[in-house]
Amino acid sequence: MADETYEVSEIVDELLTKKRGIKEIIKEMKNVSELMVDLAYSAILFNNNDLAEEVKGLEEEMNKLRLQIEISAMLAARTSEDASKLSGIIRVAAAAESISNAAERIADTVLRDIELHPVLKEALEEAEETVERIIVTAKSGIDGMAIKDIRDNEKYAVDILCIKRGGKWIFDPKWDVKLKTEDMVIVTGFKENVEQFKDLVK
Known part of the structure; x- marks a missing residue:
């Protein structure tokens, strides 16, 4: 119980310090839930434990975001009318979390070695696009490259969904963000393009 109270206290401090708005948090929940679904299906398709583990980790991030929404709503509600309006936002957040929970259950089938029908x-194999997890190394050729340079380069032909850097996620990264060694990058694209990209950045 003490740990949970400390976690909530930390979240309140973060909200007050960074002054994150409810709209920003909802947008991040949308990004996280969509990414979890993409990763979960790719984890099943390729029987990839690494992708499945990332889904499990993102579920923890979703739990934190849900708490942030609830606390933000409580701090923002000053009248019964405010509370009524904010209840709709909480329902949207709950729906996003339900999607993430479903994605986690999908990923869990991979981690538990449950055979698919x-x-x-x-x-799943008929899907044209796929999602992959790539670690940037000093020898990969994309270390120090900006997102824009990768997207504009025809030989890569993939989109970067997000970056995990130092334990923190960067969703929908801006085009001027440069990749760094040890970044974990989630890319999406046609299967042949993603495979080619993996070969190019080894």
């Missing part, structure tokens, strides 16, 4: 596996 052949029909489901065949359906």
Whole structure:
């Protein structure tokens, strides 16, 4: 109980210090839930434990964001009318968390080595696009490159969904953000393009 109280206290301090708005938090919840679904399906398709583990880690991030929304709503509600308006936002946040919970259950089938039904596996394999996790190294060729340079380079032909740097996620990174050694990058694109990208940055 003491640990939970400390966590809530930390979240309140973060909200007050960074002055994050409810709209910003909702947007991040949307980004996280969408990423979790993409990673979960790719984890199943390729039987990839690393992707499944990332989904589990993102579920913890979603729990934190849900707490941030609830606390922000409580701090913002000054009248019964405010509370009524903010209740809708909380429902949206709850819906996003439900999506993330479903993604976590999908990823859990990979971690528990549960065999997929052949029909489901065949359906997943028919998807044209995929998602992959790539670690940037000093020898990878993309160390120090800006997102814009990668997107504009025809030989890469992938989109960067987000970056995990030092334990922190950067969602929808701006084009001037430069990749660094040890960054974990989540990329998406047509299967052949993603595979080519992986080969190029080894």
